[in-house]
Amino acid sequence: MNYLKNLFKKKLKKIAVWNYLDELKVEKKEVLSAIKKVLNSGTLILGDNVKEFENKFAKYCNSNYGIGVNSATDALFLTMRSFGLKKGDEVISVSNTAVPTISSIVAANGTPRFVDIDPSTYLMDVNKLEKSITNKTKGVIVVHLFGQCVDMDKVIEICKRRNIFLIEDCSQSHGAKYKNKIAGSMSDASVFSFYPTKILGGYGDAGMVVTNNKKINDNLKKLRFYGMEKTYYSILEEGYNSRLDEMHAAILLNKLKRLDNYIKRRRKIAKIYQSKLKETSLILPCEKEYNKHSFYVYVVRHKKRDEILQKLKEKNIFLNISYPWPIHTMTGFRQFGFKEGDLPVTEKVAKEIFSLPMYPSFNLKKQLYFIETLKQILK
Template structure:
């Protein structure tokens, strides 16, 4: 069976580095927000080419705190997209604000700047583009509109570690950028984790307090904060994995390029678009097909696992029915949700396996 993701293979490759680091943390007796987390923050800020990185417990927490630092609260509106993981909208709701959805571009499935300006109202206080599947949204166009209206942009880069837009790293363009270190991410912890990156000194200071019960000094609570601290073991593991991230990213890109070459003239699927002005890091390699269920079943019968990212857009989720959206409101997002199918992609996947998967996809075109 070819799995969609193989974390065991990744661990086996770096086990000799990870286990001593974990044992050092255990022996230290310091398990939360210690030296390992602090050093990871410094190293990740350098990687993203920003001044500050503030480590937290999840990517959702990163989004929540970035919004709070930007002053978002009850009665405000935050524009984002519906074709993403639900946490993007949930973080907005945590602040008391209302998510407002715009549709995505047909090629990249990221925020469509052409739909953005019409969604802005006097209540719009932030814009969250999502760098979906590892490719950044059209940040110049989005930022131009946001700047014209004086609205901050917060990047949801939870799937885009190391992605670039015209040479600029994900997270470095908006007022802040938010990353997830969920285990399956390109840079994943052995558990949960997240980070906010920013060049804004005041935002960084607020987020550091908010993640640790609103205190800048122990037992002196300046803000009403949260327990969003990163574990020291995760900091140690992420430091090790960060050293491998560029090698892993290039391995992903090689495998994505091989898929795209083999499936360029496919009768079964459409391959994902990789824009020339962006560095796509392929957290997910999502093809599109109107025969998704059939193809997924066919690949499963050949011992190939696949995934769905994401089969129901947020605006059609029952949990967010109170926002008042209906089927047909975001047609590009809704069409994508019915068609995307994620093929296995990870650094340990062999090129021979990529060829086997592509052949199985093409075989399905003739069978069907």
């Protein structure tokens, strides 16, 4: 422990749950060269880089089409607009997710409904889905949260039988697998975020929809571009500006080559946590036997969470909680009639979970120092 402490006395100022600077040091040349190429190309919007990234990322997700947009929030919103949600239509998801999964339902005219989560994975409890479906249900958004896929077989069967749409929110699960199927390949349309913290992250906002459905592809390509197919002539009565830009597409194209390695690193970091923390009082993440987790975040659980986080802060270690407040209890969503007590598992878990540092360039020395510090606090 002292050895590790001394090792870091000089260099280690702070440990955070996420950091991109070390990774950037390695990739800076490629990033700058990609930007330079775009600047010199004469095309900044909807050019060859966007097309190539859409094609390559869709292929990576075993899908036919990719539609690059501004963010996953827009990807969700535009996909639901293209499904033609009308006031009163219900969309079922989970309350343990990022707010945009749900705010996009509201923005697209829908009414959010929630299913409680499985206490072992913190993902949708698929055994409770069918009970939540009403004659107003238009679709389901499953969220492959933290890097792990929802148990999809049952969800797919229910959505097909009930003839309702299914969207995968893969914002946190690039490259994750369910029964050997890659995240994003199991629904009508899937959305991805390339926000900087994500498994495939840029240096600003970006997102994509992937789908096998040509009609959805064609519609979304217009919706993201003022309702137009060609400049200045609109064929849809609604249209937005949500275009992935050339610079981000070029940067992400470069990073896509490294994606499988990023995931390998994340899984390695997770394995070290698993082996070094298994004897502590923390509840560690559970990777279902049919899944390949891509560990966007490494989420642990402890009854004394807030105390632990405070003590770590005093040691210059800053962790994060994804997510401290279930969405159905937030004032912004009270209009839909939810109340505390509606989703007991979600509510209990939200009080106890927190995320350990996890990013590909989080090196072994830092990780061991962090683990030792955490173990001291847990004693």
